[in-house]
Amino acid sequence: MAINLAVIGGGASGLISAIVSARNGAKVTIFEQNNKLGKRILATGNGRCNISNQKISFSNFYSSDLTVVKNLLSKFSTKDCIDFFRSIDLEIVEGDNSKLFPMSLQASSVVDLLEFECHRLEVNVLLDTPVKSIKKEKQGFTVNNKKFDKVVLATGGLSASHLGSGEGGYEIARSLGHTIRPTYPSLVQLISKESTKTSSGVKVVGNIRVLIDNQEKTSKTGDILFTDYGISGSAILDVSRIASKALFHNEKVEVVINLLPNFSKEKLKNFLQSRVDRSKNQELSIWLEGILNKKLIKTVLKQTGFEKKKVSDLKTKDIQTLIFAIQNIKLTITDTKGFKNSEVTAGGVSTKEINPKTFESKIVKDLYIVGETLDVDGDCGGYNLHFAWGSGLIASSLS
DSSP states (O other): OOOEEEEEOOSHHHHHHHHHHHHTTOEEEEEOSSSSTTHHHHHGGGGTOOOEETTOOGGGEEOSOTHHHHHHHHHSOHHHHHHHHHHTTOOEEEOGGGEEEETTOOHHHHHHHHHHHHHHTTOEEEOSOOOOOEEEOSSSEEETTEEESEEEEOOOOSSOGGGTOOSHHHHHHHHTTOOEEEEEEESOOEEESSOOGGGTTOEEEEEEEEEETTEEEEEEEEEEEEOSSEEESHHHHHHHHHHHHHHHTTOOEEEEEESOTTSOHHHHHHHHHHHHTTOTTSBHHHHGGGTSOHHHHHHHHHHHTOTTOBGGGOOHHHHHHHHHHHHOEEEEEEEEOHHHHOSEEEEEEOGGGBOTTTOBBSSSTTEEEOGGGBSOEEOTTTHHHHHHHHHHHHHTOOO
16 A cells, blocks of 8 residues: 655655655655745755755765764765756756756756656645644644655755745654754855945955854855955855854854965065065055955055055065955954845754654654754755755655
């Protein structure tokens, strides 16, 4: 007799779970609170859907207990991910930094083909149908007054609330006896105490170091975008998890930005000195335009107090001061742009309460918890979606 399965949530982990379960012979119903499946998938990768990464590694994930990640990566590799999508006729191409995308470079292609496969397999899709609670019976579950043998909880986290995410999945898990680890936004922009409006719109390839209570915790080189509220860009998203967690715990958070990370101090000193010798009559603000964006020059000169100096005024110690200012712009981080603007939620259902081999709850038999609902988050670059696909696929081996 076919298993009667309820999948709560029609996002990445829910859709793949529904599809593979239906392929295995289960009778599947998806409960989706939005009016369309895969809304968050459509927003990923700037509308291109960064499906996975060619260089998936255990080091790209974070959790209070990463055993589930180790097991997932042993069962669901990048090749396995590509093979699944090819099974629904979606071809994959590699972009920058080993990121994998649909060949169409459209997230809508991913959603459309997943949706078509659900239709082909006669998955019952209930849109505009939120699930407020799940009742565990002696045999199976009651979901919205319907009986099911098994349940996959794939409700996602708190990120991108405008796309339908929320506390619902955590409330359901908590009502069934699960522990919810503290949640905070990750892959999110950072708000600074110091004004960055004069540099707003400037993007550089720089290095950022994160200091928590004056101790350096991480650093990253990549795109840094100055905004009217603080900083964004790929490098910022990559370090934001540590900053966000520290802010949650009321710790002091500072970032130090190096605008010219490819220069050592000595190399930059020699470089600037060589330019001094041939440009002595220039204003310092004009002279620096040969190196830096003019909006950033205002920040550097303000930090050094050299606004009115000419190149001819520079002494050796002044060059050292300039070097420090260029390579050590310090900002105090007071907040993030919140769950609404974050790409992923850190924290969630404790993975210690999940069977790492099957994603079945250790507390409630026949309940499976997958994707972002769990206390697992990853770096920017397709890692979070890889975990969502993989956890949904593994949990779908139900028969």
